[in-house]
Amino acid sequence: xKELQKIAIVGAGSWGTALSMVAAESGRDVVLxxxxxxxxxxxASTRRNPFLLDAAPLLAENIMPTSDLNQVLDAxxxxxxxxxxxxxxxxxxxxxxGLRSDAILVSCTKxxxxxxxxxxxxILKEYLPSNKIGALSGPNHAEDICMGLPSxxxxxxxxxxxxxxxxxALSTGKFRVYTSNDVTSMELGGTIKNVFAIGAGLxxxxxxxxxxxxxxxxxxxxxxxxxGSLYGGNKETFMGLSGMGDLVVTCYSSHSRNQRxxxxxxxxxxxxxxxxxxxxVAEGVPNTRSxxxxxxxxxxxxxxIDAVYSVLYEGKAPLSALNELMNRDPRPEHD
Numbered sequence: 001x002k003e004l005q006k007i008a009i010v011g012a013g014s015w016g017t018a019l020s021m022v023a024a025e026s027g028r029d030v031v032l033x034x035x036x037x038x039x040x041x042x043x044a045s046t047r048r049n050p051f052l053l054d055a056a057p058l059l060a061e062n063i064m065p066t067s068d069l070n071q072v073l074d075a076x077x078x079x080x081x082x083x084x085x086x087x088x089x090x091x092x093x094x095x096x097x098g099l100r101s102d103a104i105l106v107s108c109t110k111x112x113x114x115x116x117x118x119x120x121x122x123i124l125k126e127y128l129p130s131n132k133i134g135a136l137s138g139p140n141h142a143e144d145i146c147m148g149l150p151s152x153x154x155x156x157x158x159x160x161x162x163x164x165x166x167x168x169a170l171s172t173g174k175f176r177v178y179t180s181n182d183v184t185s186m187e188l189g190g191t192i193k194n195v196f197a198i199g200a201g202l203x204x205x206x207x208x209x210x211x212x213x214x215x216x217x218x219x220x221x222x223x224x225x226x227x228g229s230l231y232g233g234n235k236e237t238f239m240g241l242s243g244m245g246d247l248v249v250t251c252y253s254s255h256s257r258n259q260r261x262x263x264x265x266x267x268x269x270x271x272x273x274x275x276x277x278x279x280x281v282a283e284g285v286p287n288t289r290s291x292x293x294x295x296x297x298x299x300x301x302x303x304x305i306d307a308v309y310s311v312l313y314e315g316k317a318p319l320s321a322l323n324e325l326m327n328r329d330p331r332p333e334h335d
Contacts, residue, residue, distance in 0.1 A: 004104065004169045005029065008075035010090060012039060012065065013280070016081035017049040018142035019108060023079070024060040025172045032065045033072050040067040051280065056146035069097050077104045077169055079136070080124070083281040084111025087120050091127035101130040104162060106155070108136045110190035110246075111283045112290040117297075119187040132162045135183050136170075137190040137242040139249035141256070145175065152176040154241045156183040178241060185233035189224060189243035192291055192305075193250050194258045194284030196220035199308045200251035201262020202318045216304065217251050223302045227291065230298040258284035265311060266318050288312050303328060 007023040009016045012034035020032040034040050043049065043065035047058040064071065072078060078099070082090050087109060105128060107120040118126075124133045138153035145151050155170070155177055157163040163179040171177045180186060196216060203213045224247065225238040237243060250256045261282045264274040275282065292309040295302045307325050310316040 004076040004165060006031070006075045007077045007079065007169065008033060008072040009079045009081060010072060010094075011081035012036075012043060012049070013081065014049060014051045014142040014146075015108065015140075016079075017043075017052060017059070018140075018145040019079055019081060019170075020063050021057075021060065021146055022170055022172060022175045024063045025175075026169065027062060028169070030060075030063045031071045031075060032059070032063055033069065034065070034067055035069075037067040040065045052143060052146050056143070057148070069093070073097055073099050075100075075103055077106070077166065079106045079108050080120075081108040084109050084113060084120060084283060085286065087111075087123050088113065088127075091124050095127040099128065099131070101128075103131055104166065105131050105133045106136050106166060107133070107187075109283075110137060110187075110194060111287055112187075112191050112294070114286055114290055117290055117294050119184070119191075121183055121187060132157065132159065134158075134162060134166065135186050135190075136166075137186045137246065139241060139245040141249060141253055143255050148174050150174050150176070152178065152241055152245070154178050154180050154186060156180040156186045156242075158183065180237060180240075180242075182234045182237040184231065185228050185237035186242040188228045188231060188233055189238050190246055191283070191287050192224045192227060193220075193243070193247040194282075194287045195291055195305050195308050196224075196247060197250040197256050197258035198262040198265075198282075198284045198288065198312070199304055201256075201259035201264070202266045202308075202311065202322075203262075204259065205263035205266025206318055206322065208322070213251065217247060220251075220304055221247055223300070223304055227295050227298070227300045227302065230300055231294070257282040261285065271312060285312060 006029045008031040009020045010033050012032050020030050024030045109120045121133050134157035136155050140153050155166050167177045167179050307321040
């Protein structure tokens with residue numbers, strides 16, 4: 001198979017911008033697409049994304065910001081980096097615009113569609129069934145990647161040769177790419193960890209200590225694996241980059257939007273005020289509802305997810321949710 005030459009990034013937020021910088025390191029032509037013409041013009045003129053750290057380097061010369069969808073349609077590789085609520089609309093747009101049927105698509109979005117509980121690759125396959133579709137997921141905060149700090153990620157396709165091709169296209173000296181054929185676990189892990197990131201923020205905001213945060217991360221991994229296994233995922237994948245790795249970074253990093261949501265709620269700020277002040281998408285908020293519902297569908301025991309859900313959607317005070325967690329009946333760890 002021929003090597004991938006032109007790469008398009010659909011979505012010019014902080015994560016899309018970071019991935020455009022990774023893709024550009026090989027010298028390939030890179031398109032950074034946004035439907036917002038003003039945003040595209042600003043990126044083209046300043047060569048900088050205003051949501052990223054000022055210390056981040058300027059966009060490379062071979063990155064072309066644009067709002068012209070035609071620039072995406074002839075790409076060999078298309079990375080889709082949009083909020084989960086926009087994935088269906090974007091998939092439909094690419095279908096109607098005539099995206100190449102042999103273009104390789106990669107979902108870089110960590111979320112589950114509300115109501116349908118579809119994973120992002122499942123939505124893409126509905127609209128673009130002829131294309132090979134995979135997922136990218138891992139402990140990857142855009143800020144670190146844009147600053148050239150070492151990171152690792154996971155690229156997943158059912159077919160190993162497609163995973164290998166994307167791996168070669170995106171690997172750099174600072175961005176190490178591993179491969180997997182367990183797309184289901186990758187997408188579920190990347191979604192479920194957002195719920196625990198909000199829980200981690202609650203721990204930090206309540207100032208209940210490092211021990212509590214470590215317990216949340218560890219038991220969160222157990223709940224993630226429990227749900228994922230019931231949906232056909234592989235337990236080993238949840239112990240890797242797209243499971244444990246992503247869970248650790250999002251629960252401990254100050255860059256985590258979802259963690260900031262939890263901290264804000266712990267200070268008594270309402271959910272709506274918190275989201276309004278964030279000015280960026282925190283996938284953990286809609287993800288919590290979806291994952292809570294999915295756990296109920298398969299009968300998974302998820303006390304931590306239930307607690308975060310009760311704070312977000314049932315108005316429960318964070319301290320009350322904590323007390324209920326700590327006073328549950330004792331049980332074996334591996335149960």
